[in-house]
Amino acid sequence: QQQVKQSPQSLIVQKGGISIINCAYENTAFDYFPWYQQFPGKGPALLIAIRPDVSEKKEGRFTISFNKSAKQFSLHIMDSQPGDSATYFCAASQSDSNYQLIWGAGTKLIIKP
Amino acid sequence: ETGVTQTPRHLVMGMTNKKSLKCEQHLGHNAMYWYKQSAKKPLELMFVYNFKEQTENNSVPSRFSPECPNSSHLFLHLHTLQPEDSALYLCASSLQAGGYEQYFGPGTRLTVT
Numbered sequence: 657q658q659q660v661k662q663s664p665q666s667l668i669v670q671k672g673g674i675s676i677i678n679c680a681y682e683n684t685a686f687d688y689f690p691w692y693q694q695f696p697g698k699g700p701a702l703l704i705a706i707r708p709d710v711s712e713k714k715e716g717r718f719t720i721s722f723n724k725s726a727k728q729f730s731l732h733i734m735d736s737q738p739g740d741s742a743t744y745f746c747a748a749s750q751s752d753s754n755y756q757l758i759w760g761a762g763t764k765l766i767i768k769p
Numbered sequence: 770e771t772g773v774t775q776t777p778r779h780l781v782m783g784m785t786n787k788k789s790l791k792c793e794q795h796l797g798h799n800a801m802y803w804y805k806q807s808a809k810k811p812l813e814l815m816f817v818y819n820f821k822e823q824t825e826n827n828s829v830p831s832r833f834s835p836e837c838p839n840s841s842h843l844f845l846h847l848h849t850l851q852p853e854d855s856a857l858y859l860c861a862s863s864l865q866a867g868g869y870e871q872y873f874g875p876g877t878r879l880t881v882t
Binding site for chain 1: 809814859861870871874875876
């Protein structure tokens, strides 16, 4: 119930292509869904986040799509660049559990020049 | 120094050693967290401190002992560790516990021999 399942585990995309990472959850009480980006030797950093009152949120080349009925959300990276190569984590939390983040296992993204 | 800093960055210790990890945040935040990051697994929340009070202890073995002397500093005291405790230990902070963006340090890579 508390798990967040993330796929794929790794992803290789050509420069300029679209990278798509998916996450699924079971707990319908989750109400906050952030994505974090982690570069080697660094800690994760918040990239973009969404709440379930909207179905999509866009920030530059990064878009979160949220499907409440399917209990899924995904990260789309448009015009992927080599500098986007990193590990991406989705997470979820609910306000009545003190917003403790439940994390996905991560996706290692490699953008080939 | 800005953001969240962690020392040491790398640590090798034997199973009978006692060592401590240090985290310092320069962001004026009131909540601090310890996470364990293992390869291909979700981040595991270990401890949460909010305004210097421990609010979460996610069934962490007693060989890990946290200390939060003030809102800017967090320690993780280690003793009698096991090889399976080898991992990247991440410290994070946020304005308060619950629903706020978490800022991560670069982590301490711990190897238990």
